[in-house]
Amino acid sequence: MAAIQDDLSMNLEAGGVAPDVRPDTPVKDPVQWMKENLFSSVGNALLTGVFVAVLGGLLWWFVGLVFKDSNDWDAVATNIRLLFSFNYPAEQYIRVWFSLGMLLGAVSLTAAFFDINPSMSVRKLGINASGLGATSLIVGVLPATPSGARIVFLIIGALFLAAGVGTLQAVDEPHKKFVSFPTMLLTFGLSVVAFAWLVPIGRNEFANGAVIDEGGFANPSTKIPWTIMMAILVGVYFLARAVKPMLPVKPVQTFLITFWVAGPAFLIFLVLRDPTFDYDRVLKVDIPWAIGFAVVGGAILYWLTKPMLGEIGRLVAVALLGVAVLNWVAAFFGWWSMLQKTRVSFLVLALFALAAPTFAGEKSARVRYVGAWVAVVALGHWLITGINTTSTLDIAAPPFLGGFTISLVIFYYVMLVSFPLGAIMALARTSTLPIFRVMATVYIEFIRGIPLITVLFFFSSMVSLFLPNGMDLSELAAIFIGYTLFSAAYVAENIRGGLQSVRRGQFEASDALGLTTSQRTIFVVLPQALRVSIPNLVGQAIATFKETSLIFIVGAFDFLRVANVSIASQPDYLGQNLVGLLFVSAVYWVFAYSMSRASRSLETKLGVGSR
């Protein structure tokens, strides 16, 4: 009883709109702040001194590392292309820019249509700028800094410090004034463009003596494409804001979510890979099959989602699963032949059929379920056909992606797929049905008991031994499948932690309202569980991102391996891996830190920890 009352009062609190009645925190001047926080007692002053010394020492060591005499930063500058897109052919770079442009456009659209506009208070901006300026000044006076760079650091430091302090002094009540998101976006775009035009990256000679051409549109040149990219990023945002009142927001949002799920696959397999479709075959074989599956499968599913269908539905679903499994067994023994995608489609249909009773309900719900099936068939068949068609690209090594691109792509897809997979596994592990519970537990504990390298190696080298004769798993697919299965186990445990924090009363209340199990899970339990799991999930995402460097074990050239091995084995830059490693860590840090910042603002928005 007490628990239920607790929950009720909590819900009331959460539901009601509470005006912010907290008093303003008085803003202290820096000297006073330092007195109170750093030098409040002799002990404290001593601690402060020690930590300043340690931090200064670390910075000294780091600056020494960066400006080491033997460092040849040309190694990074010359190999920027290799680092980011590895051996993607230069004359096809327009595809890379097109993909990047679409992604940036989507980012802007998403920000505009989902009202994502993080802003920063002027006070914070001023403090950040002064901090940056002070750090730059310190680096400038450190003895490890070479004299050429010293002046640059001192000038930049002085400018930033002056700007930061000046802003804080000039603006009244700086903690109440905010820099808007459009301003920040515009500043970012302009800075990137200025950087592209002023800093000479991409002008270095290749080892074989060729020079990267700086003119032209589709060249691997940096200036003009980056200018266009930033124009897209900023322009699309302002355009979207302008047309937003004239457009229905919901459909655009749905479209954007679809893009984020399916768009990257389209960009990778159909734009970056550029398959040469055999249209005759597409018309005669591929499209009829897709339509066949969509229609017949849709009809079966529509029937299966009928409420009160009972035992028959389950039998049909199991029969479908039997057929689907039989197809794979048959492929293994070569009993009969079949398009690979029909095998896949049968399996997916069986899974849809098994899940059908959970989605039984009104006509509209059933139609929506069938719609989901049709969408899956369309997308699946389209991608499988695209992936299986020969690429027009003349790329030397098998994974046509490499460098930072492969790290980013693997990370994106692993997280995209392992998240729902992990959620299902977490639900299965907390399920009351022993079979699901045991299966999920065994899977999770098994995966968590073996290292990622083993999983990757197994999928890359061993799985092809178990596949039917002639069937093969590409490097990229092997990495993706292995990594996803690995990551899903960890995601499942993170979500299970969240599930356990949902109180018993929530389940009881849902049952009392007459919600079905799926409704209870989807609308009541999962949202609360996921909210609690955000910090852990983001931690897992960051770990996944950084651990993509382990894919080197199966021969892929990821970001880290290019810097550490490829560059260091070019005769011109033999042994120059320190600069590459510093560069790679800087890029990784920017991405990992952005992720953790994004998660923090999401937590604030959802009120994790404050209620």
Added chain:
Amino acid sequence: MTATLKRRLALLAVLSLFAAACSSGDDATDNADTDSTEASDDGDSGDSGDDGDSGDSGDSDDSGDTVDLAQGGSVLETVKARGTLNCGVSGAAVAFSFTQADGSVTGIDADYCRAVAAAVLGDANAVNFVALTAAERFTAVAAGDVDLLMRNSTWTQSRDTDVGMDFGPTTYYDGQQLMGRASDGFSGSSAVSEIDGAVVCTNAGTTTETNIAELAGTLGINITLNTFEDFNIVTENFIAGSCDIITTDGSALVGRKAEQQPEGEEWVIFPATPISKEPLGPVYGQNDSIWADVVNWTVYATIIADEYGVGKADVDAALAGDAPEMVRLLGGEGELQTAMGLPADAFYQVISQMGNYSEMFEANLGPVGLVREGSANAGWQDGGLIYAPPAR
């Protein structure tokens, strides 16, 4: 009643879908639905004119796309049908196969891949380079993932007899040596016994580690052996002074000395006779002598051309020239090449596109300071080991 009817109808629908799927099976294109990249492996659009019709659905769809040895075919046929050569390389071995800033693979191993492609397909660029780690290279050959492995792999008895692969003629005779500082009293003529008490560094888990440890045991000297994950770190430790001696294959040491020796320091490589034999050359699948002949004779062709001094520039002159062996080799007369399943001008293509052995050596190993003269890699007339059987 209706429930039973519906159940039967549903089952019927499932069965009909399934039956339809079976009958119109077969195609090479869909074999590997997840295969995103190795499109060439499927040999699809190229030879899959037999689309999705039920014509040949009798046999398994999964066997049609690669002619493997179990069916009696040679890799030569597979490569010709595919139109590209899958060649396994390191991708990160200085002067042997490394990745340039523009993404191209360079080095003498890579050039031999190109030479074989030029011989079989007439196009030196029809190579699909597969970067392999040391751990997976032999599995890749045995499994047929690569047609040819040129990944500075040492030819040893156990490798030759154990796993499913054979070795071709050696293209580079390497050997483990040591590198020390002249200031420590070492010179090019130092003996290994002089390193008593030194800190010796090398890569972890390689044969170089075993070799030096065994040798120290045999000579009865005391050394401290420090191992590191990769040779960049080994070299850094040598530069920083925490290693007195570093050891690995001589070719790598020469490169390191040329590129990383600091001003005012003198690094020396010794002993003159390497402490181990490391013959490096092509590796291919076991029991496929047709393919083995193609690879071996491509290597021999570059060596014979070198013996005659015929390079990229004067190959046309040699074809019309008066040295009968060269004319036969370049396809001017006889059927030496056509008899082994290659075009008559196969080796003409090799020499005109890739050059002879010397040219490949100079272009790739020259820049890191390796020379043929006086080494095991000199021609047999000059006291080296590079030798080819006659072309007749």
